Amino acid sequence: MPSESSKTGFLTDEELKNSPGIPSEARRRKGPVASIECMEDIPCNPCESSCHVDAIIVGEDITNLPQLDGEKCVACQTCVYICPGQAIVMVDESLPEGKATVMMPYEYRPLPDTGDVVTALNRAGQTLGDAKVVAVRQTKRMDQTATVTIEVPKEWSMQARAIRLKR
Ligand code: SF4
Ligand code: SF4
Structure with missing residues (x-):
């Protein structure tokens, strides 16, 4: 049976809850960890x-x-830029003052700069609000896939999955 995400184009809350790739809240609170948000039964294993x-x-x-x-x-962080489906992010809920970071693969250009304020979007592309870019990384090994890390309120850490530049 096709997954809900194949109909909606994004991972639903129910799929997220049942996914074997999602780290527990206890683990997310310990520090950065991969969140593997892959819900298609496709032949793939990089x-x-x-x-x-x-x-x-x-x-x-x-x-x-x-x-x-x-x-x-x-x-x-290797799996984040290796995944051809851009289905993996890193989440860190160990920050003080109710903050978290989300590191996501980013293939658009131009890249944001560290310190930029961008708009954080959820999986459906809806606006969550402003987020600060705290790191941008691209090396030769990463080919065309850079990674962008944003700081967000902790309650967005499992929601914020894309950004829109303001400039
Ligand atoms: S590749 Fe690195 S970031 Fe991804 S799950 Fe393994 S240790 Fe974690
Ligand atoms: S590499 Fe990405 S798309 Fe392929 S199985 Fe792993 S998470 Fe899914």
Whole structure:
């Protein structure tokens, strides 16, 4: 049966709750961790092969949804830019004062600059509000996929999944 996300084009709250790739709240509060938000049963597994600590398991049947062992994740960020579906982000809910960061793959140009205030969007592309860019990373190894990290209120950490530049 087609998943809800294949009809809506984005991950629904129900799918998110049942996904084997989502780190627990307890793990997110300990520090940065990958959140694997892949809900299509497609033959794909670069996330698994790129993880040097075996925190991601797809298994022999590569149409399985990736499973995350959040306790093994050392937040190296590799899976975020390796994933061809841009389905992985890093979430960190360990910040003080009710803040969190979300690091997401970003393939648009121009890139934002660190310090920019951008508009944070949810999975459906709806506006959440302003967010500050706290890091932008691109290296040769990452090819065309940069990563952008935004600081958001903690309650947006599992919602903010895209940005819109203000300039
Ligand atoms: S961030 Fe690094 S350690 Fe964590 S799941 Fe991804 S590849 Fe593995
Ligand atoms: S690499 Fe990305 S799209 Fe492919 S299985 Fe892993 S999370 Fe899903």
